[in-house]
Amino acid sequence: MKNSAFYVLFLFSAMVTFAQEQKMSAAEITTFKNAVNATAKSTKTLTTDFVQYKHMDFLSKDIETSGKMVFKAPGMLLWQYTKPYQYSVVFKNNKIVINDAGKKSEMNVGNSKMFAKLNKLIVGSVSGDMFDENEFTISYFKTAEHNITKLVPKDAALKKYIKQMELNFDKKGNTVAQVKMTEPSNDYTTIVFKNKATNAQVPDSVFTN
C-alpha cells in the first residue's frame, strides 16, 4: 500500500514535471534566440543581486552564499560575494583580479584557454549570449514563466568540470533569471538572480578590485 502510494506520487510528480517543462518547437527556438540576442545586444550594463546554492549529495543542506554582480559590455564583470564572507572577482581586459577579504591576486586569462572559456561562460550566462553551437550541444525548453536552455559542453577539457549548464530566462525581458551548473559527479551549483537593473549608469571604476 505504502509502495503504491509512493508510485502514484512519483507518477504524478513526473507528470507535473512533463506538464511544466516542454520542448520548444523549431520556430519557438528561433524566436527565443533572436529575442535573447537582441536583449544581450542592447544590454550595455547589468546590475543584479544573486544567491548561490551549492548542492552536494552528502550535505544536509545547500551552502548558501550571496552578493551582487555588475556587468558592463563588452566584457567587464564584477562578481562580489558579501555573505557570509567578503570575496570578489573582477574580469577585465583578459585579466582576473581576486580580492579575498583583502588578500589580492591576479591571473592572466590570456595565458589560459581554459580560463578564457570559463570567463566567456560566466559573462555569457549573465548576458545570455551563449548560444555557441560549436561549444555546446543545446536543447530548448519552456515553462509558464521561463524559457530554458540546457547546454552540454563539447570540449573535452570543459567536460571535466561541467556536465551541463542550465539557463532559465525570464519570459518577460529575456534575461537570465537562474543558472544551474551540474558537475560530472551530479553535484550542482544554482545561482538565482534578483533585483536586476539594466542599462543604469555604471562607471568603469566599479571594476577595480
Next chain:
Amino acid sequence: MRRFLILYLLTSSALFSSCAVKTVKGLEAKTPKVTAYPVTYFSNLETDYVYKAHIAIYGKDFGGIFIAKKVNDTLYRAAFTTEFGNKLFDFEITDDSFKVNYILEELDRKIIVNTLKRDFMLLLKTKHNVAQQYEDDKDIIYKCSDGGRYNYLFVNKDNGRLSKIVNATKSKEKIVVNFNEENNILAKNIVIDHKNIKLKITLNYIQ
C-alpha cells in the same frame, strides 16, 4: 674517570636534547591516565561543517570552501570547492583509511594528494591512542602514536578542550594544527601549519 663520566653525560644529554622533539622538551613523561583521547570536533552527524578556507603555499594564495561532514560513526566526507562552487576534491576518510572520490586533474599529483591526505586525516582523526602523558602550566599533553610519527594533543586544563595537535617525528615537528574553539563539537578557527614545507591552511567557520 669521574671527569670522563661527566663529559660523557654532558655530551650525551646534549646529543639527546638536540634529537628530541621540542614539543615536550623539558617536560616530564608520565604514565597516561587514559588509554585513548576522543576528538569531539566535527563529531555531530547533523552538522555540515563549512569553512571559508585560505591556503598559502610558497608565496601563493588560494581561497575556497572546505566542508567536513560526519556521515556515520566512522566515516567522514571532506570536500573543497572554489567560491564559485566548483569542486576541487572530495575525500572519504576514517581513522585508518583514505579514499579519493574526486580530485581535479590539475591537483592529482602524488605529493599534493599525500599532503592533503595527511592533513585531513589528522584533522578528522576521532580516536588517538595515548602512549604517554605530559603536563605544562596550561595543558595536559597526550603523546599518541600515528604510523611512524607521533601526535601530541594539547588539552586545555581550564576548559578541557583540545587546543592544538602537533604531528612530529621523533625529532622534528612536521604539522601543527591550532583550534580556536567555540564549543566541544565546533572549532571556529583552525590553522594547519606545516613546518617542513611552506604551506598554511586557515579555516574559518561560516555555517
